[in-house]
Amino acid sequence: MSSWIIFLLLQSLLINAEGQGPGGRNFGGAGRLEFEVSEELPTGSYVGKIPTRPKFTYRFNDNVEEFVLHPTTGEIHTGKIIDRESLQSDTFDLVILSSHPTYPVEVRIKILDTNDHSPSFPDPIVRVTFSESSTPGTRVFLDTAEDSDTGSNSVSDNYRIVDGNEAGHFRLSVNTNPSGDSSFLFLETTGVLDRETNSEYLLNISASDDGKPPRLGFVTVEVSILDTNDNPPIFDHSDYVVSLNETVPMGTPVLQVTATDNDEGENSKVTYYLAETETQFIVDPETGIISTLTPSLSCQQTCLQGVQKMCSKSCVFTVFARDHGIPRQDGRTYVTVNLLDANDHDPVIKFRYFPDTASTATVDENALNGSVVAAISVFDPDEGKQPEIFKYIPFLSEIL
Numbered sequence: 001m002s003s004w005i006i007f008l009l010l011q012s013l014l015i016n017a018e019g020q021g022p023g024g025r026n027f028g029g030a031g032r033l034e035f036e037v038s039e040e041l042p043t044g045s046y047v048g049k050i051p052t053r054p055k056f057t058y059r060f061n062d063n064v065e066e067f068v069l070h071p072t073t074g075e076i077h078t079g080k081i082i083d084r085e086s087l088q089s090d091t092f093d094l095v096i097l098s099s100h101p102t103y104p105v106e107v108r109i110k111i112l113d114t115n116d117h118s119p120s121f122p123d124p125i126v127r128v129t130f131s132e133s134s135t136p137g138t139r140v141f142l143d144t145a146e147d148s149d150t151g152s153n154s155v156s157d158n159y160r161i162v163d164g165n166e167a168g169h170f171r172l173s174v175n176t177n178p179s180g181d182s183s184f185l186f187l188e189t190t191g192v193l194d195r196e197t198n199s200e201y202l203l204n205i206s207a208s209d210d211g212k213p214p215r216l217g218f219v220t221v222e223v224s225i226l227d228t229n230d231n232p233p234i235f236d237h238s239d240y241v242v243s244l245n246e247t248v249p250m251g252t253p254v255l256q257v258t259a260t261d262n263d264e265g266e267n268s269k270v271t272y273y274l275a276e277t278e279t280q281f282i283v284d285p286e287t288g289i290i291s292t293l294t295p296s297l298s299c300q301q302t303c304l305q306g307v308q309k310m311c312s313k314s315c316v317f318t319v320f321a322r323d324h325g326i327p328r329q330d331g332r333t334y335v336t337v338n339l340l341d342a343n344d345h346d347p348v349i350k351f352r353y354f355p356d357t358a359s360t361a362t363v364d365e366n367a368l369n370g371s372v373v374a375a376i377s378v379f380d381p382d383e384g385k386q387p388e389i390f391k392y393i394p395f396l397s398e399i400l
């Protein structure tokens, strides 16, 4: 019979408790009270109040340091600053016992989240690479941020590039995981990259939660653009012209050509070479110094007809520069070597007798003044003004 009395008394007390304490409510008739209190409140903050009976005292059945129960008023306050993120569970299921007579009151206290954590990336700095030959839309995976808070206070899919992307070469994309787990974050290109224009980017990426106000976390992404061999060597000049004495010995340096390549590494390393058909000149593959390969140079002669006939000799050949990339790329330039004449020939004098079959000059004793005795031609292979063809020698007596 006494157990029935206790049961009826308990039911009466729990029904009376409904709506009596701020935040407290009855659980579907199960007799359990629920309170809610935010985390991080100062010690002593009010949580709720259980219904009490005069001359009864109350205490927690469990050792709980997070809450303090007033033994007679039934008010529950926080016993410390509670950090929801450090708890194994954000719900406390507690039993309060009365005295004289003893009966239990079940209490559930839920710790409400506050937005006291910012999204955080696993590493503050990450490095990624793109090839400069990447097609637009090429993507690399980035770690997503984490946030210890819950619900809207936790990290959302709100990622942004907040700095370093002024030219708009990159964008972020988020793929939601169908399983409901965390999303996948990608950094992807918006267009074509050119390492020779910009080989490094420093992007600052933010992650935001949906708290009010929202909190931000940041990661620095160092983007390196990898080189591809997309530039041929370029010579300093599209053509070179040099003058050279025609009698220089074999191995004489003629000139030095230089080509540069805007790529890097092997893609920019340059080797010089001439066409296999070139036999009079040679180029050092490393230095670009061109030297003569023969003891005497034979170049094409061209003559300009004018008041005075002008002739010159020039050798023209192509110099190639090839990089060491894959595939290799060639640049070319043209070299003109103008030969300077050296006075290395004696004039050649030839006599012409009459008749043509004669081997000596003869003159008739009755010959008149002005009669032709012999014709003399003088020729000098050296460049410059040549002696004209014939000199007429009058009477022998006049030249002796």
Ligand SMILES: [Ca+2]
Binding pocket: 115, 116, 117, 118, 119, 147, 148, 149, 153, 154, 155, 209, 211, 215
């Ligand atoms: Ca947060």
Ligand SMILES: [Ca+2]
Binding pocket: 039, 084, 085, 113, 114, 115, 116, 117, 148, 149, 150, 153
């Ligand atoms: Ca929190």
Ligand SMILES: [Ca+2]
Binding pocket: 229, 230, 231, 232, 233, 261, 262, 263, 267, 268, 323, 325, 329
């Ligand atoms: Ca190159």
Ligand SMILES: [Ca+2]
Binding pocket: 132, 195, 196, 227, 228, 229, 230, 231, 262, 263, 264
């Ligand atoms: Ca390149």
